[in-house]
Amino acid sequence: MYRLRKYIHVIVFVLLVAFTWNIHYNPFVGNYLQNYALEVSKDGNLLYEEIKQKSEQFNEEPEDAYIDRVWKKTPGRNGIRVNVKESYEKMKKSGTFNDTDLVFEEISPDVSLSDLKATPIYRGHPKKKMVALLINVSWGTEHLPKILHILKKQNIKATFFLEGKWAKENVDFVKMIDEEGHTIGNHAYNHPDMAKLSNHEIKDQIEQTNEIIKAIIEKDISWFAPPSGSFSEEVVKMADNLQMETILWTVDTIDWKKPSVSVMLNRVTKNIHPGATILMHPTPVIANGLNELITQIKEKGYRIGSIDQLLSEKR
Incomplete structure (x- = not known):
């Protein structure tokens, strides 16, 4: 078993x-x-x-x-x-x-x-649907707080070209512009006609301003905007020797002529294009019309960036 x-x-x-x-x-x-x-x-x-x-x-x-x-x-x-x-x-x-x-x-x-x-730069790539606001500053501070507030509210980074003499007298504003993430460029020392200067004078205007701004924000300056857009081949070459690009513009707000806000808005929106560089100053018409200008630019499908962003190869 x-x-x-x-x-x-x-x-x-x-x-x-x-x-x-x-x-x-x-x-x-x-x-x-x-x-x-x-x-x-x-x-x-x-x-x-x-x-x-x-x-x-x-x-x-x-x-x-x-x-x-x-x-x-x-x-x-x-x-x-x-x-x-x-x-x-x-x-x-x-x-x-x-x-x-x-x-x-x-x-x-x-x-x-x-x-x-070495040649000037007027615009970004013509297929890049972005524009840049170029704000040249060589006098006053009255309208800057409002302009900076609008840029911050709209989440826009602009490019401020500062005169050296103005920067030396308005250190707090230079710091404020930098701390809010805007790009700072060089607008010569005391607003001369750069096309009429000797090579020595050209170099002095650019270098002196670079030194003043760098002492305040501790950054190198890469962009130079000649006052009134006046330049010569020597000016562009000197900027290039100092590792800087010479920046001009394609759209002018003509704010220095004191137009109404509606005239300024119409002028810009009528002439805007991919890669546009839009010139302005801290004037009453910009302080009063910038918010609407930014809104209208966005409604046309454009991004708004600093000169660095506009001129980068990124799409």
């Missing part, structure tokens, strides 16, 4: 092993799982290939910086390329192509502004 029980245990064990073996190696189950895995892999590859194929219509080549016959130095523009792998990762859950899930990366151009010879 004891021996029979022993054999029964062995037989049960063998049957269990055989049953388990059949479950794991059932050809029907195995084939189903294999076909399912192949089907999933096939669908995934199809989606990947679809993304790869369609990405060509979204890719754009980078554009080099160049010197325009009229507008002189013009910044380059990054190209864009679809990152197929990352785009696939975003789409594989749904299993379908969706262009809103495409992941892009930017590609830098081969030629940048710094590679070009």
Whole structure:
């Protein structure tokens, strides 16, 4: 009896092993799982290939910086390329192509502004739907608090070109402009006609102002706006030798002529364009009309940035 029980245990064990073996190696189950895995892999590859194929219509080549016959130095523009792998990762859950899930990366151009010879800059890239506010400051402080308040409320970064003499006499305002994240540029020392100066005088006007501003904000100055837009080839070369770009403008608010707010607004919005640089000063018409001007520019679909942002190769 004891021996029979022993054999029964062995037989049960063998049957269990055989049953388990059949479950794991059932050809029907195995084939189903294999076909399912192949089907999933096939669908995934199809989606990947679809993304790869369609990405060509979204890719754009980078554009080099160049010197325009009229507008002189013009910044380059990054190209864009679809990152197929990352785009696939975003789409594989749904299993379908969706262009809103495409992941892009930017590609830098081969030629940048710094590679070009010394010439003035009037505008940003003509395809970049951004503009910059250039605020030249060489007298008074009365309207600056209101202007700064509007810029802060609208979350706008502007570029303030400061006269050296004014900066020396208004240190607190220079610090305030810098602390609120605006870019500060050089507007010469005492508003001379730069085109009529000797090389020595040109250098003195720019360097003296750089030293004053740097002593206040502890930053190097990269941008120079000649007073009244008056310059010569020597002025541009001197700025270039001092590692600075010479900045002019494409849209003038003519605020110095004391126009009404409506006239100023109409003049700017009528002439605005991608890459525009908009000249203004801390005058009553700007203090009273800046908020509406910013609103109207935004409504036209433009971003507003500092000169650094406008002239960068970023899209």
